Amino acid sequence: MRVMAQLGMVMNLDKCIGCHTCSVTCKQAWTNRSGIEYAWFNNVETRPGQGYPRRFADQERWRGGWVRNRRGRLQLKAGGRFRKLLTIFANPVLPNIRDYYEPWTYDYETLTEAPLGDDFPVAQPRSLLSGEPMSVEWGANWDDDLGGAPEHGPRDPIVEKIRAESEEKVRFEYERAFMFYLPRICEHCLNPACVASCPSGAMYKRTEDGIVLVDQDRCRGWRMCVTGCPYKKVYFNHRTGKAEKCTFCYPRVEVGLPTVCSETCVGRLRYLGLVLYDADRVTAAASAPDERDLYEAQLDLLLDPADPEVIAAARREGIAEDWLEHARRSPVYQLAKVFRVALPLHPEFRTMPMVWYVPPLSPVVDRLVETGHDGESAASLFGAIEALRIPVEYLAELFTAGDPAPVTAVLRKLAAMRSFMRDVTLGREPDEAIPASVGMDTERIVAMYRLLALAKYDERYVVPTAYEGEAQQLEEIGCSLDVDGGPGMGGPFGEASGRPVPVSVETFHALRTRQTSDAVADIGDRVNLLNWDGKGRPPGLFPPRRTEERR
Template identity: 65%
Template sequence: MDDYYEPWTYDYENLTAAPLGDDVPTAPPRSLVDGRPTAVTGGPNWDDDLGGGPAHLAGDPVLRKVSDDVRLEYENAFMFYLPRICEHCLNPSCVAACPSGAIYKRIEDGIVLVDQDRCRGWRMCVSGCPYKKIYFNHRTGKAEKCTFCYPRIEAGEPTVCSETCVGRLRYLGVILYDPDLVGEAASVEDDRDLYRAQLGCFLDPDDPDVAAAAEASGVPHDWITAARRSPVHALINRYRVALPLHPEYRTMPMVWYIPPLSPIVDALAGTGNDGEDAGNLFGAIDSLRIPVSYLAELFTAGDPEPVRDSLRRLAAMRAHMRRANLGEPEDPGIARSVGMDTAEMQRMYRLLALAKYEERYVIPTAYSAASGTGGDGCGCSLDTPGGPGMMPDGSSADAFHAPPKPPPQAAEPVHAAGPGGDDPPGRPRRVNLLNWNGHGRPDGLFPPRPQEET
């Protein structure tokens, strides 16, 4: 708990039950382990954004490597958020670390899940995940992690974090890869080769041989067409602007990031240069406020070239679009200087700046190898009789495609809630909204109506 924090809640009841007095009542923290008052000193992803100041910066292994480039001076400070979820790695160390075989990577879509029934609470996965994306539930005694909202994904819906992201930063799509290449790619000697090694595992869905081999091995046709339209495939493989997070962990992470182009236009303008000119922008990339060397430690195990290439493409797109917006003649040299043509640059701009919902999330519905199609042939590997994807009445938990049916009983797709689960005794059972098909009033979802209370 010292390493991974003690879970806590707040004594909210004190806000309403405190005796009348001069002081405003507070909701003091209480340990979720033993209920006693506690002092909150750390939590999941505490200081992820290095908001803790120099005391914490000293412990940052990335900063230690690039201390010459990042000076801890107020006027040189920078900050950016790096929202992190489970990477649903191709080579997940949490799976390898679990002595109970409770963690598994689904063969149909690559989502990494913890089987709550098999988990014995060893917690090897907690220390085994270098991204710190497994959390231990002290009440249930089970490990928990991001489920990639799998019931939504099976129904062709994006994850909740993607759909609700105000900045529209998240993209979801299919990547075809060759699993036989993963072990070798994860074992390359030099950390700096890992980014390119992982790229080498990905397959081109537009290649007819790849498509034929995929179909022959049972990948549904609509998954292959979705892979062709995948925004993630485009950002990683076609435009090469997205990069993996900490590839040196060798888990082959699958949530990739576009490095930030920190504000350089004003900085350039301040020196009397045209801050939007492509040549000036390219030249300024090595003097960005967020140093390339720092970004390289985050995304390419210290190799600055892929980061520089990504930033140059973003800068070129900016210069290209500026000319278009000002009605100036197109300069194909800008796109050419970063290995693209103007049509490609326009498409990348569209994807990054204008893409609508259906272009940002290209998700085929549940994998159905038996039917050879997705779509209405939805099938979920967890929907086997008695499986965690089943409702108590034996029907599938896929609420989105299921025909209208009576309101479901409160049910969890994993057996976390209920007796022995994490519902406090005396409180109504939680209702899993993902299992609610929008019809009726499942028990516990709404406060009782006055006539129901009597």
């Protein structure tokens, strides 16, 4: 047993209102630079829908992830090492920029420069790639809220599959009944296909916390990682010629702050925490013969952080005591393994993804209420879960490789919790039979309710800090995410040459002060939005107040 620690995330999809705040704040923090303007490390997709980039989950087209070959061994779907090197001069399955969307801006200057005339001047869209006028025909979120669903919806790979399998013709009106949102970030997989695809060895999984990163100094732009990732969450910066991806906001989590997407989530639907897993068994688990066993195999990798044997093994691997303590309080472990209500996204890609999802019960509830039934009675909810075949099948294709049983089990637990807690809230006699019907007891269902409904900031984000002793080194992790016009963009060999700018500007201790104090830490006139906790009015962030001006 080789115990390793992994930072993971759980998203409770019932709470997602599709407001895109996570995407916007992530973009402001990480991808607002030219060259990566088309990339969304965090994006929110409407389901059913094609996703971003278009139909990314269709691996017959994009050939991401792993497959089990005839000899029962794992193999990259896009081909092994030799094939990778033979096709290195032109990647055969790289998505085109139009599969994401062509980034654009508007010709705002016309609005102010246009000569006086009868017509209003119009700011035309212009391509950020060529500078030419363009017509905007696709975006990262073109089918938001099922916009254009009759046209785009049927091309959702899961809808296609369910339609092909079902004998009756499923009308899209029906699918409309279970619209939900799916926020996606990098999965920081235990068996990352992007890392395996990188010819340069520039991508790596951090031993301490399992975060998957790209070493910007070693990346040579061979683009194989983009193909390798089945979630299409590695992006090619077309100006620097380097791959970039979600960093799990490592500069923040290293000092115990949640990621930007979690911090700013309006619905408070994200949970961060550690899990301990057995690194020796990852390949075996990912090679399970039947795709439908992959979810169980993945759960099986997660080790019980309260088990003395696991603790001893973790200590042997040098995992610190406070990390073990954090692992014991981890909401991710609780939701995925203890309560078994969080499921992995597309386990059939065999990458062992570490961002988990609590599937949404709300489509079922909405459907019940729409048809005049009681949306909170256990009996009708259980009945509806059985009856609403299409939503369950869809969720199963998303989270359990098509096996409806685990999805049904989760939905029944959520339904039981909902119905049981109604009685508690209304002061009625709680019905012990409801938790029992889903294999839980009163105590556990209340604990699950606390975690899903009430959990406060420090219960949702249980993030251990990197050690004090290492803090000094952490200041200078070069990340090269430089801005337009910065030293990195205008070096002597054209854009992207020259030395990278370090990502951390403030010191570790300044970060700690502002993390723990109620007042605004004094760091001069510079505000690092990445670390800003929303408290107070740091100088330089807002324009001066009018009263101040008068003074």
